[in-house]
Amino acid sequence: MSRFALHRLIPLLALWLLPTTLLAEDDRLIEAVQGFLYAEAQALGDEIMVEVHPPSARLPACEAPEPFLPRSGETVMGRVSVGVRCGEDGRQVRYLQAEIGVIGAYPVLATDIEAGTTLRAEHLETRNGNLAELPQRAILEADALVGKLATRPLRAGEALQEHQVRERPLVERNQRVTVEARGDAFRVSREGRALEPGAMGDEVRVRFGSRETLTAVVSGDATLSVDF
Incomplete structure (x- = not known):
């Protein structure tokens, strides 16, 4: 070359x-x-x-x-x-x-349900598929659904999203409730009337008598607590 x-x-x-x-x-x-x-x-x-x-x-x-x-x-x-x-x-x-x-497992509804239904294990079944193709806020664990309330009518086969369910209220508006005041060395309870509904961990206003009100945390069925 x-x-x-x-x-x-x-x-x-x-x-x-x-x-x-x-x-x-x-x-x-x-x-x-x-x-x-x-x-x-x-x-x-x-x-x-x-x-x-x-x-x-x-x-x-x-x-x-x-x-x-x-x-x-x-x-x-x-x-x-x-x-x-x-x-x-x-x-x-x-x-x-x-x-x-x-590719993994996720829960879907096994049957149609109406709004306000409390979800139970028998309402759900497991399906396998590409989790990335589900709605962004789909709930992927069945345990996170059991006990929740449906906020709208839902159809069988649906993957449930966060906005479609809510916590079951443990306190209803105008319900008679027990408020426990707790401290290191004491526990005192008092009855009042809830001014608003609330689920576990929610803050709810409670009225005692005609004027006195306070805010307490829902800790159980018709039960709230205040820590000191």
């Missing part, structure tokens, strides 16, 4: 090798993010599927990638954003988009 031909070939080889090198670097970055997301989502279901979208812009190589979640405590499911710190000092940060599917 002549010197002239070699001189022209070297730049062409460089252009050919450059995309290959960058592609390998992208692969390493994506593999690091995939591994991180798989570990984060592993406890959510029986099967995890992770697809990481490559960087949209050609960026410098990410040395020693350290993936992280921009929002602490975020549920790693569906479409998520992942941050990656690059370099030994981690000063370079870039962000990638990923899709995470989680």
